[in-house]
Amino acid sequence: MAAAPEPVDPAPARAEPHDDANWWREAVVYQVYVRSFADANGDGIGDLAGVRARLPYLRDLGVDALWFSPWYPSPMADTGYDISDYRSIDPAFGTLEEAEQLIAEARALGIRTIIDIVPNHVSDQHPWFREALDSPPGSPERERFWFRPGAGAEGELPPNGWQSIFGGCAWTRTEDAAGAPGEWYLHLFAPEQPDLNWTHPDVWAEHEDILRFWFERGVAGVRIDSAGLLVKDPQLAEETAESGPGEHPFTDRDDVHEIYRQWRAIADGYAEPRILVGEIWLPDAERFARYLRPDELHIAFNFDFLACPWEPDRMRNSIESALAAHAPVDAPTTWVLSNHDVTRPVTRYGRADTSFAFESKRAGTPTDLERGHRRARAAALLAMALPGSMYVYQGEELGLPEVEDIPFDRRQDPMWLRSGGVDPGRDGCRVPIPWAGDRPPYGFSEAGADRPWLDPPENWAPLTVAAQSETATSMLSLYRAGLRLRRATPALGDGSLRWLPSADAVLSFARGDDFACIVNFGHEPIELPAGTDVLIASNDLEGGALPQDTTVWLRQANGEAPSWDGSTRPGLSKG
Ligand code: TEU
Ligand code: CA
Numbered sequence: 266m267a268a269a270p271e272p273v274d275p276a277p278a279r280a281e282p283h284d285d286a287n288w289w290r291e292a293v294v295y296q297v298y299v300r301s302f303a304d305a306n307g308d309g310i311g312d313l314a315g316v317r318a319r320l321p322y323l324r325d326l327g328v329d330a331l332w333f334s335p336w337y338p339s340p341m342a343d344t345g346y347d348i349s350d351y352r353s354i355d356p357a358f359g360t361l362e363e364a365e366q367l368i369a370e371a372r373a374l375g376i377r378t379i380i381d382i383v384p385n386h387v388s389d390q391h392p393w394f395r396e397a398l399d400s401p402p403g404s405p406e407r408e409r410f411w412f413r414p415g416a417g418a419e420g421e422l423p424p425n426g427w428q429s430i431f432g433g434c435a436w437t438r439t440e441d442a443a444g445a446p447g448e449w450y451l452h453l454f455a456p457e458q459p460d461l462n463w464t465h466p467d468v469w470a471e472h473e474d475i476l477r478f479w480f481e482r483g484v485a486g487v488r489i490d491s492a493g494l495l496v497k498d499p500q501l502a503e504e505t506a507e508s509g510p511g512e513h514p515f516t517d518r519d520d521v522h523e524i525y526r527q528w529r530a531i532a533d534g535y536a537e538p539r540i541l542v543g544e545i546w547l548p549d550a551e552r553f554a555r556y557l558r559p560d561e562l563h564i565a566f567n568f569d570f571l572a573c574p575w576e577p578d579r580m581r582n583s584i585e586s587a588l589a590a591h592a593p594v595d596a597p598t599t600w601v602l603s604n605h606d607v608t609r610p611v612t613r614y615g616r617a618d619t620s621f622a623f624e625s626k627r628a629g630t631p632t633d634l635e636r637g638h639r640r641a642r643a644a645a646l647l648a649m650a651l652p653g654s655m656y657v658y659q660g661e662e663l664g665l666p667e668v669e670d671i672p673f674d675r676r677q678d679p680m681w682l683r684s685g686g687v688d689p690g691r692d693g694c695r696v697p698i699p700w701a702g703d704r705p706p707y708g709f710s711e712a713g714a715d716r717p718w719l720d721p722p723e724n725w726a727p728l729t730v731a732a733q734s735e736t737a738t739s740m741l742s743l744y745r746a747g748l749r750l751r752r753a754t755p756a757l758g759d760g761s762l763r764w765l766p767s768a769d770a771v772l773s774f775a776r777g778d779d780f781a782c783i784v785n786f787g788h789e790p791i792e793l794p795a796g797t798d799v800l801i802a803s804n805d806l807e808g809g810a811l812p813q814d815t816t817v818w819l820r821q822a823n824g825e826a827p828s829w830d831g832s833t834r835p836g837l838s839k840g
Contacts, residue, residue: 289486289540289563289654290456290597291758292329294379295749298605299336300344300718301697304706307714311697313359314334317367319700320374322730326662330377331424332488332542334605336364340390342457343679344695346490347388351475364539377422377485379542384472384524385491386458394459398439402448402508409465409496411451412439424449425501427515431455432683453494453515455679461833463495463524476531476539486532486540489525492556492565493545495790510552517545517552525561540564550590557596563649564654567599571607574620575640575814577770577786584651584772588762597759600648602641603658609694612667614640628669628689638664639814642743642803643784647772649747649780652760657744660698663728664740667693668719675719696721700730743803750801750818756780765829768836779821785811791836793817796825811835 303315313336323331335345338355354364355823368378387394393409400406402414413424415438423436429452436449437456451460461468476487498514511519525541532539547553550569556562557656573583591598602610607621608628615637616630641664650653671692676682681690697717700708705721707729726732733739751757756777767773770787785791790810793799799806800818811817819829827836 269517284323284539286758288329288377292377292654293327293649293751294330294332294654294656295323295326295328296332296334296338296604296656298334298659298695299693300334301709302659303372303698303700304710304714304717307710308357309710309715309717310357310708311709312357313354313363313367317363317370320367320371320376323371323376324374326745327752328376328657330379330485331371332379332656333381335381335383335490340388340457342388342455342482344677346383347386347390347455347458348383349388349390349392349688351382351471352478365482372483376496378483378538379486379488380479380484381490382472382475382487383490384461384463385494386452386454386460397450399703407448410446410459410545411462411501413451413501415449420446420448423723424451426503427451427453427501429453429455429683431679432552432685432688451497453491455683457679460497461495464499469524469527473527473531476528476644480532480535480539484539485537486542486563488542488544489562490544492525492562493517493521493547496522510549517547517549519547522555522558522561525556529562542566550586554590554596555592557591557594559594564597564599566601566604567658568601570648571601572621573602575614575644575786576619577772577784580647580784580786581764581772588652593777598651598653599656600653601652601656602644602648603661603694604656605658605695606691607694609665609667610641610644610661611637611664614644623688626689628667634666636814637666640805642740643814643816645740645744646747646801646803646818647784649751650757650774650776650780650816650818652758652762653777654758658694660694660696661697662741662744663730663733664697665694665696665725665728668696668722669693670722671719677718686800689790692719693717699725699729701729702726743801746801754780761776765835771821771836773835776827781819781821782816783811783819783835784816785813785836787812787836789836794829794835796822797829798822802822 271630300311302311303319304311305314336354336358337348338350338353339345339347354361371378396406397410414420415818416422422436427435429435431454436452438449439447441447441469453460454457493516496518502514532541540563543556545556545565546568556565569583573579587598608626612632613621615632615634676690676692678690678692680688696719697706697709699721702708706717709717734743762774762776765773765775772784775781790807790812792810797819800820804815804819
């Protein structure tokens with residue numbers, strides 16, 4: 266038997282529900298990937314009219330806010346993360362006026378709107394980059410980007426060895442109108458996404474203005490794309506294996522924090538303060554937490570939890586270290602199981618190795634979807650019970666699996682294209698949402714519409730919203746019930762947790778005076794503590810015991826002593 270984990274946070278539970286200004290500390294935020302959500306005009310691409318029509322669905326699901334992946338005009342080299350105009354809406358999605366209507370309509374249903382801001386790079390069709398290409402080396406127009414002469418006798422080699430996150434060289438050589446080669450420019454992602462130079466005052470001023478533009482249209486906050494990458498080493502030093510904290514040439518450099526302090530001041534300037542959500546992939550929890558200091562970002566995605574394998578000790582460590590890292594800056598932790606960049610949880614958790622890593626996505630390895638589905642259900646109730654806020658990616662609530670057999674000629678993701686097919690890409694988690702009916706596209710578009718931009722599989726009829734709404738045991742019913750209970754349970758949301766003694770294969774924690782959550786990862790069904798009522802379980806109990814890969818929420822029965830505080834050890838003794 267392993268020693269019981271120490272209590273992680275002795276702070277008292279939150280005394281009263283948070284006031285409205287702190288909504289984000291415990292919000293459930295639903296990520297809308299507009300292109301794949303709902304297609305109202307039948308061109309095979311999801312749009313804002315489609316989202317507006319489905320707002321009641323989102324209200325009934327019980328989410329507090331929507332985060333929209335980029336909806337701006339874009340050549341779609343990276344499905345919208347290559348923006349050519351930050352103050353408008355792509356015509357495929359709708360109009361600015363529709364976006365304003367959507368923001369207002371959602372708010373009338375109690376749902377706030379968060380938009381995606383991409384400050385690291387712009388589209389190569391953005392006017393600034395077009396001007397830069399049309400201007401000579403050394404011109405002010407080029408200063409807003411990272412143009413450099415090449416190395417080698419003829420400038421034929423890239424300025425340094427940095428590699429693109431999407432694979433291949435991070436530099437592309439320019440040509441003038443006559444086809445003569447010239448300077449190179451930096452792109453940490455695709456060549457269609459040139460990096461901005463964040464030492465340039467225009468870049469700062471432009472983004473501050475973009476923030477105000479959208480805040481004044483009623484958005485409640487922004488999700489900041491690639492938030493740790495904005496600042497580059499001006500010397501363009503090579504990456505080395507042993508760079509210390511803040512020394513990497515383009516990740517997590519100390520100067521980046523100054524940008525977010527400035528943005529925080531803007532966000533705080535509104536009567537209803539706006540919030541800043543960081544997309545930051547950093548293994549170092551302490552460096553990560555620096556972004557969440559009181560005058561910087563409000564919150565950032567906890568990718569460690571997303572990437573964590575479905576194993577009790579690893580999960581417990583991930584949860585503990587996240588809570589411990591967030592506590593000193595008084596920022597709430599987020600609980601994220603999926604987004605538009607990663608393998609769907611149902612698939613991930615069905616593999617022998619249940620972790621997530623960009624470098625090894627294990628596409629095509631044996632996958633037990635039934636087991637993955639069961640674990641994804643257990644993970645959902647775990648995430649909903651943990652202290653802080655939760656982010657749900659569209660389709661997660663339907664238990665959609667990763668689509669792994671998209672024909673090569675249909676795949677669009679630059680990760681797939683630029684890796685020469687080595688990386689399966691991210692299209693498999695971006696397939697259109699199935700709403701109703703027996704056949705693709707399952708109500709994503711109406712009958713007679715154009716083919717959807719990615720085809721939903723032939724076997725998704727049982728996964729539609731309509732089908733799952735009819736079934737009490739569906740993933741959708743679990744998300745609806747779990748989110749409803751989460752909202753109705755004062756001990757949940759923001760606050761702290763107390764670990765309870767349990768067997769190695771079990772996670773068990775209490776929140777508030779009368780709530781406990783138990784997850785059983787092990788083969789043996791475990792007895793539940795005496796004197797408790799089951800609020801919800803991710804799968805059926807077996808003769809009153811909690812089976813493998815199942816999460817249960819318990820409430821202390823009326824008038825009973827708190828039987829879980831030391832007196833019972835789930836998995837070790839009878840309750
Ligand atoms: O993702 C950022 C991103 O891909 C990196 O943080 C990367 O995943 C990480 O460093 C891996 O080591 C965002 C968006 O979510 C994604 O869809 C975009 O393609 C990307 O930025 C470029 O805008
Ligand atoms: Ca459409």
